[in-house]
Amino acid sequence: xxxxxxxxxxxxxxxxxxxxxxxxxxxxxxxxxxxxxxxxxxxxxxxxxxxxxxxxxxxxxxxxxxxxxxxxxxxxxxxxxxxxxxxxxxxxxxxxxxxxxxxxxxxxxxxxxxxxxxxxxxxxxxxxxxxxxxxxxxxxxxxxxxxxxxxxxxxxxxxxxxxxxxxxxxxxxxxxxxxxxxxxxxxxxxxxxxxxxxxxxxxxxxxxxxxxxxxxxxxxxxxxxxxxxxxxxxxxxxxxxxxxxxxxxxxxxxxxxxxxxxxxxxxxxxxxxxxxxxxxxxxxxxxxxxxxxxxxxxxxxxxxxxxxxxxxxxxxxxxxxxxxxxxxxxxxxxxxxxxxxxxxxxxxxxxxxx
Amino acid sequence: xxxxxxxxxxxxxxxxxxxxxxxxxxxxxxxxxxxxxxxxxxxxxxxxxxxxxxxxxxxxxxxxxxxxxxxxxxxxxxxxxxxx
Amino acid sequence: xxxxxxxxxxxxxxxxxxxxxxxxxxxxxxxxxxxxxxxxxxxxxxxxxxxxxxxxxxxxxxxxxxxxxxxxxxxxxxxxxxxxxxxxxxxxxxxxxxxxxxxxxxxxxxxxxxxxxxxxxxxxxxxxxxxxxxxxxxxxxxxxxxxxxxxxxxxxxxxxxxxxxxxxxxxxxxxxxxxxxxxxxxxxxxxxxxxxxxxxxxxxxxxxxxxxxxxxxxxxxxxxxxxxxxxxxxxxxxxxxxxxxxxxxxxxxxxxxxxxxxxxxxxxxxxxxxxxxxxxxxxxxxxxxxxxxxxxxxxxxxxxxxxxxxxxxxxxxxxxxxxxxxxxxxxxxxxxxxxxxxxxxxxxxxxxxxxxxxxxxxxxxxxxxxxxxxxxxxxxxxxxxxxxxxxxxxxxxx
Numbered sequence: 001x002x003x004x005x006x007x008x009x010x011x012x013x014x015x016x017x018x019x020x021x022x023x024x025x026x027x028x029x030x031x032x033x034x035x036x037x038x039x040x041x042x043x044x045x046x047x048x049x050x051x052x053x054x055x056x057x058x059x060x061x062x063x064x065x066x067x068x069x070x071x072x073x074x075x076x077x078x079x080x081x082x083x084x085x086x087x088x089x090x091x092x093x094x095x096x097x098x099x100x101x102x103x104x105x106x107x108x109x110x111x112x113x114x115x116x117x118x119x120x121x122x123x124x125x126x127x128x129x130x131x132x133x134x135x136x137x138x139x140x141x142x143x144x145x146x147x148x149x150x151x152x153x154x155x156x157x158x159x160x161x162x163x164x165x166x167x168x169x170x171x172x173x174x175x176x177x178x179x180x181x182x183x184x185x186x187x188x189x190x191x192x193x194x195x196x197x198x199x200x201x202x203x204x205x206x207x208x209x210x211x212x213x214x215x216x217x218x219x220x221x222x223x224x225x226x227x228x229x230x231x232x233x234x235x236x237x238x239x240x241x242x243x244x245x246x247x248x249x250x251x252x253x254x255x256x257x258x259x260x261x262x263x264x265x266x267x268x269x270x271x272x273x274x275x276x277x278x279x280x281x282x283x284x285x286x287x288x289x290x291x292x293x294x295x296x297x298x299x300x301x302x303x304x305x306x307x308x309x310x311x312x313x314x315x316x317x318x319x320x321x322x323x324x325x326x327x328x329x330x331x332x333x334x335x336x337x338x339x340x341x342x343x344x345x346x347x348x349x350x351x352x353x354x
Numbered sequence: 355x356x357x358x359x360x361x362x363x364x365x366x367x368x369x370x371x372x373x374x375x376x377x378x379x380x381x382x383x384x385x386x387x388x389x390x391x392x393x394x395x396x397x398x399x400x401x402x403x404x405x406x407x408x409x410x411x412x413x414x415x416x417x418x419x420x421x422x423x424x425x426x427x428x429x430x431x432x433x434x435x436x437x438x
Numbered sequence: 439x440x441x442x443x444x445x446x447x448x449x450x451x452x453x454x455x456x457x458x459x460x461x462x463x464x465x466x467x468x469x470x471x472x473x474x475x476x477x478x479x480x481x482x483x484x485x486x487x488x489x490x491x492x493x494x495x496x497x498x499x500x501x502x503x504x505x506x507x508x509x510x511x512x513x514x515x516x517x518x519x520x521x522x523x524x525x526x527x528x529x530x531x532x533x534x535x536x537x538x539x540x541x542x543x544x545x546x547x548x549x550x551x552x553x554x555x556x557x558x559x560x561x562x563x564x565x566x567x568x569x570x571x572x573x574x575x576x577x578x579x580x581x582x583x584x585x586x587x588x589x590x591x592x593x594x595x596x597x598x599x600x601x602x603x604x605x606x607x608x609x610x611x612x613x614x615x616x617x618x619x620x621x622x623x624x625x626x627x628x629x630x631x632x633x634x635x636x637x638x639x640x641x642x643x644x645x646x647x648x649x650x651x652x653x654x655x656x657x658x659x660x661x662x663x664x665x666x667x668x669x670x671x672x673x674x675x676x677x678x679x680x681x682x683x684x685x686x687x688x689x690x691x692x693x694x695x696x697x698x699x700x701x702x703x704x705x706x707x708x709x710x711x712x713x714x715x716x717x718x719x720x721x722x723x724x725x726x727x728x729x730x731x732x733x734x735x736x737x738x739x740x741x742x743x744x745x746x747x748x749x750x751x752x753x754x755x756x757x758x759x760x761x762x763x764x765x766x767x768x769x770x771x772x773x774x775x776x777x778x779x780x781x782x783x784x785x786x787x788x789x790x791x792x793x794x795x796x797x798x799x800x801x802x803x804x805x806x807x808x809x810x811x812x813x814x815x816x817x818x819x820x821x822x823x824x825x826x827x828x829x830x831x832x833x834x835x836x
Contacts, residue, residue: 047369047370048389050369051366051367051368051369052367052393079690084573084575085573086574086595094631094634094635095550095551095554095631096554096558098551098630098631098634099551099554099555099558100558102481103480103481103482103630103634104481105400105403105404106400106634106635106637106638107365107396107397107400107638108393108396108397108400108635108638108639109367109393109397111634111635111638111639112393112635112639112695112696112823114635115543115595115597115823115824116543116574116595116596117595117596117597117822117823117824117826118695118824120596120824120826121690121695121823121824121825121826122695122824124690124692124824124825125692125693125694125695125825127692128692129690129692130689130690130691130692130703130704130707131689131690132687132688132689132690133596133688133689133690133824133825133826134594134596134603134607134688134826135594135595135596135824136592136593136594136595137545137573137574137575137593137594137595138574138575138578138591138592138593139573139575139576139579139593141575141591141592142575145592145607149607149610152610152611152613152614153610155614156610156613176561177557177569180562180566181566230590232582232588232589232590232591233583233588391694392694392696392697393695393696396638396639396640399640400638413640
């Protein structure tokens with residue numbers, strides 16, 4: 001049984017919410033914190049509901065709707081969401097009031113909007129979807145777990161169309177705090193030069209990408225979701241190499257069959273080393289594309305990478321803005337997305353043109 | 355009541371609603387009215403406490419008190435205690 | 439693909455006991471765990487009874503063999519997960535492909551909320567150490583790392599149904615041959631964030647709660663952790679499994695963010711789906727561990743859904759939350775252990791403080807503790823905010 005990506009939707013620091021050629025007019029930044037380019041969310045959300053929604057919920061609803069529209073589906077059978085940070089804005093608001101008001105006269109809206117499953121719950125509410133609904137909140141695997149859950153449910157025949165996605169937001173508080181952990185560049189770097197910057201740290205990003213997955217191909221479908229795999233805290237690069245080899249083997253292919261490698265390089269000189277090692281060991285001549293200079297780094301950034309890879313298969317070429325190395329072949333059939341978050345959470349997604 | 359309408363709009367983040375467009379007797383919680391829900395009722399309970407120092411212990415009283423801006427205003431006048 | 443999934447063991451730490459035997463004893467002795475707040479500092483400490491785990495962090499850290507300054511959520515999780523593993527008879531964890539799937543709603547919020555006060559006063563204030571394990575997933579990893587689990591580690595957060603959904607995902611991982619064993623369930627520690635959050639919804643009872651009673655006035659929060667050990671067919675053959683994990687379903691109410699639909703649509707769909715998956719008729723269920731929080735809304739919605747599905751053959755049922763309080767992310771896991779034991783030992787749990795049958799319902803919960811019933815199939819319900827409704831079915835081992 002094949003799993004098809006029948007539609008995608010993406011809200012990001014690029015102009016990804018509208019149609020048109022993939023990343024044709026890339027937004028370049030020179031800052032350490034990227035923010036999404038927000039469409040008019042009222043297109044999908046009624047004014048009465050939008051008043052309560054934080055940005056991350058709106059992003060999720062928009063990306064979900066875009067992917068359903070692209071797939072020609074109005075009612076998915078299941079909704080599976082991945083978010084590591086959840087609804088940070090409302091969490092911050094509630095915490096702040098709780099501290100400042102000494103636990104008195106607090107308001108319910110911020111609390112109920114702060115729970116991690118708010119995005120998935122709101123999507124279900126707006127679509128009137130009574131089907132399976134789950135939310136994964138496991139750091140750099142949140143998105144991949146959502147995809148895996150969707151694959152398992154589709155394969156067992158419990159659903160025909162599943163909406164699965166990954167998203168995370170940045171807030172002033174979260175950026176302030178994550179910066180204190182030393183995650184980001186000390187000085188702003190031009191995003192188009194990020195991946196060659198010889199220093200520690202990356203840039204912060206945010207966004208939402210949703211996928212309408214199904215067991216039957218739709219007219220607009222270009223790719224199959226052939227496989228997903230995660231690797232937790234590998235002990236050394238040999239383990240990563242072995243894991244990739246086994247993943248390809250399980251999916252009946254070898255490195256030679258991969259037409260394009262998409263990597264989650266993020267400009268942090270230490271964390272990007274593993275990508276160098278993997279490319280050298282397994283894909284020395286392969287064309288490579290990258291995406292975190294376009295969307296920034298966050299736990300569910302791989303969702304943007306997969307969205308982009310699907311777009312590349314659709315257009316059968318890599319947009320200039322995403323090229324990292326080499327030239328992709330004429331026919332782009334198999335694309336391997338390899339990403340890691342903070343060196344501890346490695347993931348692989350394989351897409352095959354169909 | 356004009357003040358109350360402004361406070362309601364702010365508390366409930368009714369971004370696109372102008373105070374003048376809320377009728378004094380317009381039902382707040384019906385679809386034909388302002389379409390507020392149970393979470394809004396809880397928010398209004400906090401509003402009463404914050405601005406008028408009135409504590410409603412039982413959320414079941416909500417529908418009666420919050421029926422319209424006028425019923426709210428009447429309730430406030432009858433129950434408002436002076437802030438210490 | 440392994441078709442059947444079995445329960446090989448379970449572990450619980452809650453307001454009524456530091457391990458499974460202690461919890462069962464509390465049911466036997468009719469000793470619920472609600473009391474005045476002892477461990478969590480809060481201005482509401484004398485207003486709302488809660489069912490805290492009766493141990494401070496130093497004691498829990500000793501039991502967990504983890505550092506004392508680690509989030510209470512992780513300490514509770516570690517203790518219950520280890521008890522679950524040890525009860526399974528599987529031995530050395532490194533011999534197997536093991537997954538750890540844990541649900542929680544608060545993550546390390548118990549530490550974050552302390553940090554936040556310092557941070558708000560000064561953006562460079564507060565000790566980062568308190569923030570490092572804020573994320574829900576980070577709590578799961580503290581325990582996975584300590585147990586030596588690497589094959590698959592995941593965290594689910596769907597409010598009060600988190601733990602139940604963890605069992606579903608874990609079951610699928612086994613059936614898809616990704617792992618052979620999964621420790622699945624949930625954990626949550628009591629925090630000011632949660633306490634105050636629930637207070638804004640005005641659903642906390644200032645007295646010990648009375649689930650499924652006509653005069654009920656809200657829920658009591660609890661805390662704890664509960665995990666089952668799920669194993670594949672081939673492994674179960676070598677062990678003495680407690681029971682089979684025979685069916686489950688997850689449905690969404692899609693009615694309102696926090697309130698359940700008056701006719702309990704999501705609840706009904708979840709229970710019906712679980713029955714369908716296990717191939718059972720409603721009358722084959724011998725006992726239901728209710729979600730039964732004690733709120734006006736949940737109990738009537740759940741009750742109406744049960745009426746719709748089970749009439750006229752109502753099984754025995756009760757809410758163990760009348761003893762443990764509502765343990766949120768842990769509840770699906772804790773109650774899965776109770777339900778699995780129910781099948782294994784023929785236990786029907788008591789529903790404390792029940793006096794008045796709900797006028798909407800033609801049935802009432804069990805009020806006493808009894809064992810030795812021939813319970814072939816037991817159901818456990820977990821219904822959460824966001825309309826997330828989950829139902830699990832456990833069946834005798836054969």
